[in-house]
Amino acid sequence: MSIDLSQFHQVFFEESFEGLDIMESSLLALDLTEVDAETINTIFRAAHSIKGGAGTFGFQQISGFTHVVETLLDEIRSGEREINKAHVDLFLECVDCLRGLMSDLQAGSEPDMTQADDLKQQVEGILANEGGSELTADASSGALKEPGLTDEKNQGLASGKDDAKGWKIEFIPCEDVLCTGNEPYRMFRELQELAETEEGGKIEVISHLEKLPKFSEMHPEMCYLSWTIYIYADTELSDMEEIFEWVVDDCEIRYERLSGSTQIDDVSNVEVIADIETEAEAISAEVVNKEAENSPAIVAEVIVEKPSENKKIDQKPTPAKSKAKSTENTSIRVSIDKIDGLINMVGELVITQSMLGQLGQEFTMDRVLRLQEGLSQLEQNTRELQESVMKIRMLPISFAFSRFPRLVRDLSKQLDKEVDLVMLGENTELDKTVMEKIGDPLVHLVRNSLDHGLESSEDRLANGKSSNGTITLNAYHHGGNIVIEVKDDGAGLNKDRILSKAIEKGLVQQDEMLSDSQIYDLIFQAGFSTADVVSDVSGRGVGMDVVRRNIAELNGSIEVTSNPGVGSVFSIRLPLTLAILDGQLVKVGNEVYIFPLVSIVESIQLEKHMLNNITGSQYVMQLRDDYIPIICLQDVFNTGANTKDLEGAMLVVVEGDNEKLGIVVDELLGQQQVVIKSLEQNYQKVDSISGATILGDGTVALIVDVSGLNNKPSDKNPDDQTQAA
């Protein structure tokens, strides 16, 4: 039966990557002054699983490499070797290397083994050097030992081979052989199969009952029998040894070549039978039956009847192979609790549905109250169901945080700073898609905080702080959003330097008056970097603007607060999911649009004194210190002219890409959660529209892309982009 092992590769890769993550985080969590045995065990187990899987699924490069790592870990685990920092570093390198190899294999390309070979040598070097080397030697030679031994035996016994055809095996099992699940008759069956591979081959089994005690002393679970087996076939000793492999350690087994003339010793056979008879008198028939069940007194017959069944197994047609998907498909792991909750809720929904169905069949007006009750129950069920389904996509943010201990460790080494990393709220849950996209921006922020935010140890001590800097990652839910904070206790943002840099780069005018937060905000502008020296870690000036853009793409926002000498906090605010949006429904003309609630700053009624006309049809309004452009969606989407007077109109002030915009609406409808449907998939991409949703009455409403809208007027008539910001 052949099975295509490649169908398991995807699972193997997934779990191996997980295993590597576990190894990494456990290695980082390891306190070398007080090594936790369970942590070592966890690391070992992960390596062990990877090795086992790799071997099974045909990735010899991986299993070979992991083997040495595992061996070293095993020595540490068994206490033969103390783990030190060099080991941890080496293991971490191995983890990285394995991850690379695995990605290559997953992508279907041949991995580059140079680094792996190098690391392997290093590990082997450690293994060979200090104490604990016995185990390695043992392990590597163990595999070789057995065949060697067999050869030796074979040679010794092969002398009589020419004139001999067959074997005599004395098999004296230990008394508790049955309690290990080893049934002697199965071994006899195998011997028979072995013998029958040869034409005319057969075996004969003679049981010895001498040791059978009196019934009153007999323990039903013990095996008191022993056997002599004659094999009339020219079988290989190694094959027979393999059959007894599992019991060889606690049973007595003697192999003897039968010489050509050897006949079964009839005399001893008779003796045996006589023994049985005398013993049998003492044992009632019932007992014999019972005995027969437990121990193989009736071995010979069993063997003769048996073998056909086995062949049936072999011949069974292999089931149609499910088409192995070689393409990478992502999967998600969901805890049973969530699924159970879901099933529960579906159950309730069904109950509500049947209740409503019944009500509808025999509906009279006096039951309206019950109908309303039922409907509100339905609403509740639906909402709960929706929440539960969304929860399936939710993963704890520790998935995104998990890489930081390593990152911070490596970076602090590189930058020669002492840094503690604190991670809070790791169980805060976040949509998987959002999680994947927030990873890189977070890495950038942490790098940035480490490089620019934290001072060197000397500077810190000079400023009366502890020499260790602290970076805190915190995640929590806040009103339908998730907030992720990257906080450092460094020097804080240098306002003057940011400002002078911004002026130098022409981002702001010399005489502009900016608030603190406006100044801090400048670091998110493209092409801005305050690092005097462009370092390896950060400071290439590409970054903060990209970070902000990436976060904006997720409908999120980022802001920074800073306190000189105390530190800075970068706060990222993200929607919990990309599939559902908190929206404000507005009516413009005959259309209903939806604004993402996060982008709305405020809604106001326009008054005449706020209005300013700049050029022709372009109006701006003064909102406190700001002038913001006013646009009508009718103009943008060409849905008929706006007939209304701007004065007194309702205006929704939205913010996107860090710029504010006033949008004239006719009416503010309700706020509600809307399920985002892709326009691109169902129709085509439309500028300034990020998607659509289906409202309760079945009509389609478009979701306005605020940042897209922000860029729109400037595309149309660039002259009008007169923002007095």
Place this chain on the structure above:
Amino acid sequence: MATILAVDDSASMRQMVAFTLKGAGYDVQEACDGSEALDIAKQQKFDLVLSDVNMPVMDGIEFVTELRKLNEYKFVPVLMLTTESAGDKKMEGKKAGATGWIIKPFNPDQLLNTIKKVLG
């Protein structure tokens, strides 16, 4: 058809084992560690148990020890899935009451051949 309980913390190994055995017509249940396996074994009797050695929560050795304490499993064959480097684990497994072992890495054919040895 014979029922088999396959215990391994590695999902890919478990899948491979289960797929192979199911393909050969066996009835297979899976468990991802010793304690889960023990719970399953208590509810239903299996004709054969295959167990990994290194597992979280409850490892294979402890699992076999506990399993052998159950009346139902006194004589049921239990095979350990182990690697050749763990020679002492083999003995430990035997001491705990394991019937035998299958050495990793193994391929589906080897698995089926070994299983045939102890079933029926």
